[in-house]
Amino acid sequence: MTDTHDDARPALEQALDRAAAAGTLLVALDFDGTLAPFTDDPGDSRALPEAQTALEQLLALDRTYVAVISGRPMHFLRAVVDPDGRMLLSGSHGAELHLDALGDAAADSELRLSPAQQDLLGRATALVEAQVARYPGSRLERKPTGAAFHTRTMVDQASCARAEQEMIEAFERLDGLKITPGQHVVESSVHSATKGEGITAFMQATGAEVTLFAGDDVTDENAMRELGPDDLGIKVGSGESTAAHRVASPAELAGVLARLVELRRTALS
Ligand SMILES: O=P(O)(O)OC[C@H]1O[C@H](O[C@H]2O[C@H](CO)[C@@H](O)[C@H](O)[C@H]2O)[C@H](O)[C@@H](O)[C@@H]1O
Numbered sequence: 001m002t003d004t005h006d007d008a009r010p011a012l013e014q015a016l017d018r019a020a021a022a023g024t025l026l027v028a029l030d031f032d033g034t035l036a037p038f039t040d041d042p043g044d045s046r047a048l049p050e051a052q053t054a055l056e057q058l059l060a061l062d063r064t065y066v067a068v069i070s071g072r073p074m075h076f077l078r079a080v081v082d083p084d085g086r087m088l089l090s091g092s093h094g095a096e097l098h099l100d101a102l103g104d105a106a107a108d109s110e111l112r113l114s115p116a117q118q119d120l121l122g123r124a125t126a127l128v129e130a131q132v133a134r135y136p137g138s139r140l141e142r143k144p145t146g147a148a149f150h151t152r153t154m155v156d157q158a159s160c161a162r163a164e165q166e167m168i169e170a171f172e173r174l175d176g177l178k179i180t181p182g183q184h185v186v187e188s189s190v191h192s193a194t195k196g197e198g199i200t201a202f203m204q205a206t207g208a209e210v211t212l213f214a215g216d217d218v219t220d221e222n223a224m225r226e227l228g229p230d231d232l233g234i235k236v237g238s239g240e241s242t243a244a245h246r247v248a249s250p251a252e253l254a255g256v257l258a259r260l261v262e263l264r265r266t267a268l269s
Contacts, residue, residue, distance in 0.1 A: 012245045014254065015232045020263035027058055027260070028088075028199055028223070029066040030215035031081060033183060034236045035068070035100045037250050039211070040153050042141060047081065048250055054257035058218075059086050061264055065206045069198040069213075069223055071180075071187065073096060073144050090198030090206070092145045093180070093219055095191040097201055104205060111144050115192040116176075120145065124188045125176055127170045135163045145226035146178075149218035160184065182217055196222035212260070214243075216251055 008161040035047040067088035074091035089098040097109040125147040128140045137155035141148040149167045151160040171179045178189040216236035224233045233243035247253050
């Protein structure tokens with residue numbers, strides 16, 4: 001570890017320097033609002049080119065793992081985020097795990113919903129359909145473990161807060177449903193997993209000496225809380241966080257990842 005006593009460099013630069021020197025480094029990232037700026041249509045979201053380049057460069061380095069831990073379904077992450085199959089992936093807020101990048105496909109967790117969960121999923125989806133019918137421009141997103149009510153494109157933006165609150169109250173009438181408000185979205189899930197389980201699985205599977213995790217939303221805090229004193233948490237944007245560091249936007253985070261590439265290359269050379 002670098003001796004940071006009397007080091008006048010910004011705290012994040014010092015922390016990146018320490019992470020870059022790790023024997024084994026895990027770089028784990030949330031997707032929406034962290035790697036990818038928000039878009040009206042979730043299907044259009046892509047990581048910023050500078051962030052994508054940094055991830056590719058990290059993947060090419062020894063003893064360096066890249067993971068994406070997202071509320072997105074695994075099929076989206078595999079198709080859009082990591083079509084080459086080189087990253088560790090956790091989808092559906094920790095309910096789906098994909099560790100093939102470690103040659104450990106046996107550790108993948110495939111989703112199997114019980115008949116009761118399938119029934120609950122159907123009822124949650126029907127509630128969102130009813131709410132979408134009430135609020136023009138809002139959308140239903142069907143996910144393997146749940147149904148999400150999106151308000152970003154709602155015609156009457158002044159009614160978003162009310163529409164989201166009504167959605168929460170409707171979901172609350174269904175026993176066993178996990179409810180997660182997010183950025184212009186209220187998500188429901190019939191699965192209890194969180195991103196904490198995703199990051200824990202990856203930390204254990206890689207044996208990472210240091211883990212960097214960055215995320216922008218409340219659900220990311222479940223992963224952030226799993227970090228130890230030598231790890232590096234970065235909050236993207238505003239809002240409460242246990243992360244020790246903060247950047248303003250996905251663009252700023254992309255710059256941080258690019259800097260990490262430089263420092264890691266130097267440390268490994
Ligand atoms: O865990 P994440 O990777 O941050 O994913 C969380 C949810 O993100 C998506 O919704 C958000 O991004 C959309 C695209 O920018 C935006 O239109 C929406 O308003 C945001 O809430 C995604 O659609 C969800 O499935 C994810 O769970």
